Amino acid sequence: MHSDAAPDETPGRPPDTGLRADAERNRDRILAAARRLFATEGLSVSMASVAREAGVGKATLSRRFATRDELVNAVFADRMDAYASAVTEALADPEPWRGFTGYVTAVCAMQAADRGFADVLTMTFPAAKALEKRRAESYNAFLELVARAKGTGHLRDDFTSQDLVILLMANAGVVNATGEAAPDTWRRLTAHMLRSYAAPGAPLPALPDAPARAALYRAMVRLTRPGPT
Template sequence: MTPGAQHPNEPAAQPLRSDAERNRERIIAAARTVFARDGLSASMASVSREAGVGIATMFRRFPTKAELVDAVFADRMGAYADAVATALDDPDPWNGFVGYIETACAMQAVDSGFADVLTMVFPTAKTLEERRNQAYEGMVQLIGRAKATGRLREDFDASDLVLLHMANAGVVNATGDAAPDAWRRVVALLIQSLEAPARGVLPDPAGHEALYKAMLRAGQAGSTAPAPGKSG
């Protein structure tokens, strides 16, 4: 390209950046809609169609699905962390613990994508994972306090929270709009089973490392998406 041909392109740089930002916001808004409806199994192509942008534009803004998940759900993971903080502030740790479970499961129930997010790990989604870790640290404190009151069964393990969210996500995704309140009964059953005195003995917990591997594998499966073969 000759030097003289570069000048006409320079003034167009700023509008291009504005267009790129508008496309980014359209993609995020579309992803919120698609993921909330279809969960994280929804394809990047379905998001690009919802946003009205080409698949190549989608991958320019978000080269990986994990980056899109981070942009879409970081704020909701922040709200999830806030729910833990609210639970910690409750003067009755058992009430705080129950309130947290009900709030977190309700968040899953209204958004299939977030139902999945709580059962998956995305190591490259830095903001989302930082907020998840913040919430987890708070829950470990809350579990200890609830046990100290004698209301939470002693053999409950913090890793059981992952199983609880997996169970609720399964109910939410299976029942959908056919039985939209079914999750409430499942959560009530789970809460009642957690209250002391314990009735029976639980098997050994799966453990943090094993469940992390399961969540990581689920996140990797949910993030798999082929790069576009040609620009669009």
């Protein structure tokens, strides 16, 4: 029976490419399974569930990813890159207020597209060094974006970086609560918050329609009876 652990290489002996290919396939299966589960169920999914979804044993999962932080780091590396790119694009906008509102909306959209990422943006993973490094870089760039937006007089002087964290926490809650029942609810929350950040006279973002009562009711039912409604 094959093991997915890569053998030691010895001088004069070619590596066992078959076993290495098996190990790489297992890693890809684990990452794909984790992405699916994290995106639909959030980060509360157990490592055992990830192993079952991937069709591998717990020992195989542990060899590839010894901790949850390692798995989260691998799964969300590309999304953290997109998160960092969003603030870079916002800083490049010649109109800082538009860059600010566009950035906040883009990040909230990323949360809405992936429940797992919605959680990632409101949690810390000390052992996931690469992920946390990208988060720190994005945070510092966001501080510059805030300063520029305030310089236009359009962003309230009392806005702080903590306000974005509060919004992301609130948005994660809305995304997780509404699910497929009212999937665009986050847009209205985000627009309301952006309007509250605006100084008098600032251009206000459009306010999307509120979710239909029936859709919001289905979301409320979903909270009490998890699963398809």
